[in-house]
Amino acid sequence: MSDLPATRRKLRLRGIQSRLIVYFVGSFALVMAAVELVEYFGVPGTSFRGQLSQDEQEATATLVLIADLKEDRLQWWLAERQRDLTLLTNDQAHVVAVRDLMQDVDRLREQHVAGETPWSEVRKLPSYRSLQARVHEIKCNYGEYEHILVVDAYSGDVVVADDDASLGANWRRSPCFSGALKTDREFIGDVRSRAGRDDPLMCFSRLVRTPEKAPLCVWIVEVNLDEMVRPMLHTGRGLGERGEALLVDQDGRLLTSLKHRLADGRPARPLEYKITAEPARRAAAGERGTVEARDYRGEWVLAAYRHISITPEFGWGLVVKRDLSELYAPQRWTVVQTSTICLAGILAVTGLVVLVARNVTRPLRALHGAAQELAQDNLTARAPVESNDEVGELADAFNRMVARLAEQQAALRRQERLAALGQLTATVSHELRNPLGTLRTALYIVAQRLRGQDTSLDTVLDRMERSIVRCDAIVSELLEYNRLRPLDVQPTELDAWLAETLDELPQRPAVTLHRDLRAAATLAIDRERLRRCLVNLVSNAGDAMPRGGELTVSAHRDDGHVLIDIADTGCGILPADLPKIFEPLFSTKSFGVGLGLCIVKQIVEQHGGRVSVESQMGTGTTFHVELPLSPPGEQHHE
């Protein structure tokens, strides 16, 4: 197992996982943010405005609608007042009644001290009483007016009013009176406050002429704007909790009382307080439109302002406004809601993505772990193959690579061992050769001297001779194995050569040799080395049949190859040993180095062929040597 601490391993492995998570969640969050942005702010450069802009437009449109409605209403109200006045003044009965009254008043004045009008006496006049009752009735019926007065066109005195107390008051200096004298139409007087009162009063007046066209009287009606107009401004809930509509005159003076107090906490008084805030200023100045600005409190509002021109001299400014904070509160709430949902969505997505990323990267992490183990020289490391996709294939490829690596390493180690061994044996063999040679020669000399002289020594000498020969054979075998000379090939008629070679080989007792040489082929072979092969194989066969048996050497041709089989009827080879017999240093014999078959394999493979074995315990063994008819790229010597 890897000896990295587990925590560090996990942290490092999270690399690909956390990247996945971050990318996915990041992309998702980005997309959601973009969608939200686009939804609220629209796409610049296109006609898609976005929710915020739409809300603004809607709010403005609504406000404009309300402003227009109120403007209409006010205009209509003004018109109505003028109509009222017209009705009052056109009524002939009134004209007659007023004339009668004024005649009576004149008579009384004449009777009295010059210039002085005995108003208390006027009160007792029946003409006065009936007219006064009438005027009072009118006021009650109309309900709009603070006062209804009839003023003598010449003196300016009030000859009859809805209330008794006003009788005799002089209105000569009032613009309402003087203005009416100048025109035959309704006169609308500017709002002012009357002495002793601070209500915003507006007067309408009209001159009445006698049938003879002489000025008779001026009817004056007074309206308390705050009481009569203001309620009109505040109908419905279209302006919300804090929104309001207000009226100012052409100088910006407040005409109706305000809903809120001023910034410093004072209440503002109509006719006293002049609004300097932008919407009111614009309305007073005669403009018409909508604006986002601060109002008289200093709060930001969306205001629609209008100017109602009453006379060429004066007019009203109408401001219909809503607090921006109130106006856009629902919108902000929606944004918060949406953002919260988005956030919740992102969290949910994060959770899901974590799960998915984990699942997807798990096989990769497992592979990573296996790779790390491999890096620690653990060749048993394998990656789990969990899926049928590229990762699974990767893990599979990894496993196969590691397996192959392990095999190759084992093979390499084996080879290295063998190479070292080979080096050793080569050196040793060479070193052994000379003393062996010397031994041989020396023995020869001794044998020459002693042979015949002492027969008891003959066997001893033979034994020595045989032993030396055996030593030499072993050394030869070792050297042969190590020698990898290039082949010295000559074209050889195979059947003939096989027969010749078999003839030369020493026959074992009780071993019957059968031949079946039907190759009918001429091959380029290294005769010396193949002879060596044949010698080894036949020798082995003989060794397998110590008490005799049958040895069959056959050769035949097959599809581009020549097959030479050497079959014996010996004891057979253990199935467990079969795969190992061609390996060097493997031998079941009590003597010999175990290189014989290895050399055979080497030589056959050098010829581009193959050697294989079949064996049945107790029945026998067959070696198959396959040689190609045209060996690849070997040199030819003539």
Add this chain to the structure above:
Amino acid sequence: MSKLRIFVVDDDRDFADTLADLLRLEGHDADTAYSGEDALAQLGTQQYDLTLLDVRLPGRNGVESFLEMRRLNPNAQVYLMTAFSVEGLVDRALASGARGVLAKPLDLHNLLSMINCLQA
């Protein structure tokens, strides 16, 4: 059968001496040298019918020594002995006039019959 004067040159003293003994047993005269330089020195003073020369010698190797011998005596009969098969070197020697190459360990019967041929 005449007696031959045979010169054995090999750095393995036991080998050289034993071979010389064998040759003497067969009735010939045999001398030994253990290095190329010694051999050439001896050849300065002696004439031999046959020289058995090991290829692997200390200092001057066998083939170089042989070439020098040939220079001294173009008619020298020299066989090279070798445990290796150093093909290039040996081919050179053969091309330059060595009688043959004997593989070690020596096949004694072969050697003796070859010597008999020389005698004839």
